[in-house]
Amino acid sequence: MSSIIQLLPDHVANQIAAGEVVQRPASVVKELLENAIDAKATDIKLIVKDAGKTLIQVIDNGVGMSVTDARLCFSRHATSKIRHAEDLFDLHTKGFRGEALASIAAIAHVELKTKQDQEELGHHIIIEGSKFVSQEVAVLPKGTSFLVKNLFFNIPARRNFLKSDTVEMRHIIDEFQRVALAHPAIYFTLIHNGSEMFNLPSSNYRQRIVNMLGGKTNEKLVPVSEDTEIVTISGFVGKPEFAKKSRGEQFFFVNDRFIKSGYLHHAIMSAYEGLLKEGNQPSYFLYLDVPPHTIDINIHPTKTEIKFDDEQALYAILRSAIKHSLGQFNVAPVLDFERDPNLDTPYEYKDLKSSFPTIQVDSNYNPFATETVSAKTSSTSNFSGSSNGSSYSSRGNYQPKESASWESLYVDLKTDTEAVTNVSFESEEVTGSLFNDNEIEKETSRTYQIHKKYIVSSIKSGMLVIDQNKAHQRVLYEHYLRNITVSQASSQQLLFPLELFFSVDEVQFIKELQPSLENTGFVFDTISNDTIQISGIPVNVQESEVSIVLEELISNLQNEIPESSFSLNDGIAKSMAKSLSVKTGTYLSEKEQENLVNSLFACKDPNVSPFNKPTFITLSVEDLDKKFAL
Template identity: 75%
Template sequence: MSSIIQLLPDHVANQIAAGEVVQRPASVVKELLENAVDARATEIKLIVKDAGKTLVQVIDNGLGMSVTDARLCFERHATSKIRLAEDLFSLHTKGFRGEALASIAAIAHVELKTRQEQEELGTHLVIEGSKFTSQEVAVLPKGTSFSVKNLFFNIPARRNFLKSDTVEFRHIVDEFERVALAHANISFMLYHNGSEMFNLPASNTRQRIVNIFGGRTNEKLVPVKESTEIVEIQGFVTKPEFAKKNRGEQFFIVNNRFIKSGYLHHAVMAAYEGLLKDGCQPGYFIYLDVPPNTIDINIHPTKTEIKFDDEHALYAIMRSSIKHSLGQFNVSPVLDFERDANLDTPYNYEAKEAVMPEVHVDRNYNPFAVEEKPVRSASMSSGSGSFSSPSFRKTQSQPAWESLYTGISTSSSEDIAEINFESEEVTGSLFNDTEVEQAVYKTYQIHKKYIVSPIKSGLLIIDQKRAHQRIMYEQFLRSITVQHAASQQLLFPLVLHYNKTELELIKEMQDALQNTGFVFAEINHDHIVVSGLPVNVSESEVSILLEELINDLQQEVPDSSFSQSDSIAKSMARSLAVKTGVLLSEREQENMVNSLFACKEPNVSPFNKPTFITLSVEDLDKRFAI
């Protein structure tokens, strides 16, 4: 019997390994940026086209590579970071597996230009699908330039699974920010489709955070610092009033490496206990320095998860240090036993008694007295401008009740005979037909969540949140497609601050937002000015609405303009729809029922959830037939 197990060819093995290492263009960005950092570069430039699908290029001024290293770096399991298995527990660098460049070269067109400082000439390599197509000597600047073009050109199925350019570029920005935050002493630049997105000079940690997330971030930060034998913690957390609905500005950096840790995140949330609104997330930029032999970073292919030796002690230190910082900077309430001298009673008032208030009563006042009309003097009528009476109170000559009977004639009894009286009709029912009809079609609200209305066949139960989402979704979608919506102008325009990536997304959907009723007076490099709002949007809801809209579109933005408008309408409907727990008046309930069944698809919400159910009389009879 012939053997059925065979060794895979190198190019197939590299493509399989690439599936673990390279999931999207952002994975290439991460590997190349970390290699540039390990090369001791002081200036790193990232150039991206079409969200990395066409080009990802990283240029650095680091050590560079020799001719032999330039060829050897594309081989599998070739690395300069480790020699023994024990080295995995004393790592001070980023990449160490030796599979990244080999995996990238297997699924893209790679061009490498590198030169060491002591060499006069450098090396220029071109690789297509793990095959070296050319190698030549060239005049190059010091450092290394990696160009990755046409990602997944030989794996079209993987390329089809990529999201839209907006989503993929957002992942690239995330990786860029993580590396840039971990190395504030290195200058970083990011260019997308020829335009500069970030230009971050070498600075300290606080300035790097401000340069990435905008100038208004500086006032949100609260410093955190703690030093123990187990860990050294430093960084910043944001004040509770600046908490957001999403988890965008949350970074744990351990030994200059970004990680994700739900356990440490829970420690931060425990420190904010009682300070945050429901559903809000604080921002934090926490840098941890721990001994390399106390962590294991080789437990996940992307190296974003770390195993700590003593997690319980780290949890306690993290929670207490953040809670101490929030209390120290008067962000959270603390017990203060020191007396504030400004609240003391002055010495001049120490022996002074309190002055009791006096009440004055006019004993001559008679509310039933007849007031006299002011008499106009002859001098007033002649134009002298003076009154003869000293009193200016309004008076009348007769009591008010007598004026009710003036003009009524009681001369004859014939007028009284002509008066017709309506006879009361006696019916056998306690309620008339109109009252019965109103009682039948009356709506009721149950648990501030459902609207119940009787119908001919039984009972109608409506989910008020989903129903309102459907109503508002069709309204916004109609406004966007028809490009005509009413707008209410603001007396004082709103100024909202965002970072660069969020502003680019607002510019992209500016036309669709304007069709819904938004009016943007200005879109600057770090803020926007809103001068008009849709009719059903209040000023307090604008920042929350745009924040949730940006978050939704960053996760998944469809390619076509109609689909993008659909996503905007869905996001706005979800943000502005009435929530569960809101008490609705009877008129609001009836209006929601009528508006729901006036929609084109009243059966489901914009997110394909049922908006109402019906219970027939037969179903109710079966319930009582037990």
């Protein structure tokens, strides 16, 4: 019987390996930036076109490579970082597998230009789909330039699975931020489609965070520092009042390598216990330095998860360090044990006995014995009104009048109260209804709210139970979607422009959403690198809610934007409807309940919310009878 197991060709094996290493353009960015850092570069420039689909180029001034290394670096499992298996537990570099460049070269067009400092000439190598096209000598500056074009050109199925340019660029920015924050001493530059997005000169950790996320970030940061035998912790955490709904500004670095750890994140949330509103997330930029032999990095393909030898001790130290920093800088409430010396009992009083106060009672005292008629007259005259019934004039003066009895206080007393005029409400015309007109009982059309969550209304066939939150989401969703598509939204002008501060990448995101947001009622005056000035907002949005609405909009759409522009508008309408809808636990008056019910059944699709959840249920009389027949 012939053998059925065969060795795969190298180019096929590289394409399979690329499935783990290169998931999207951001994966290429991560590998090339880390290689530049391992090459001891002090200036790294990242150039991207079409969110990395067309071009990704990383230029550094590192040590460069010889001609042999330049060719060998594209071979599988070729690395300069490790020699023995024991080296995996004593890593001081970023890349060490030797698969990244081989995988990238298998699915893209790659150009490598490199030159060592002591060499007069450099080397220019071109590879297409793992095949060496050309290799020649060239005059080049010191360092290395990796140019990756047409990613997934030979795997169209993988290319079709890529998201929109906005989503892919968001992932590239995430990887760029993680590398740049871990190495503040290196000069980083990011250019997308010819426009410079980030220019980060060499600085310290705090200045790098401020340059990355905007100038207002500086006042949000609280320093954290702790030095123990197990771990050395440094970095910053955000003040509780600046917490956001999203988790975008949360960074863990272990030995200058970005990691994700739900366990350590729980330690931070525990330190913030009682300081955050429900659902808010604190910002943190924490750098942990541990001995390399106490961690295992090689447990995840992307190397973003690490196994620690003693996680429990690390948890306790991290939690304690953050609690201490929040209390030290008067962010968290603390008990004040400083005593006031004026409240201390003098020492010489220690032998004195306590004395009780004496009470004297006059048993012959009668409070009614001294009351006279003249006293009564004098007291009542101070409050008597004038003959025309007006006790006080418009200037606050009054004329005293003697009165013999209390009945005179109410003689000719007139009231200025008038009958309250009836207020009529303009009823909104309902264009559609889910039920027939004769099915709704007019005499029992009153609605009731249960647990500040559900609205109950009776119909002829039984009972209608409406979820007020999901129903309002449907109403607002169709309202905003209609405004965006027909561009006829009304806005309320603000007396003073509202100035909001966002990170640099969030501002870029809002710029892309600006036309759709203006159709919902927002009016933008100026948009700078980290500041947005708004002079008009949608009619049903409060000024205090604008920042929350935009933050939630960015958080909801950053990783979920579909391809078409209509779907983008749909996503904006869904996000705003979710943020501004009536929440569970909100009391609604009877008028508000009726208006919500009428608005719901005037919608085109009142049965489900924008997120395909039912907005109401019906209970027929037969269903209720069955419940009581059990």
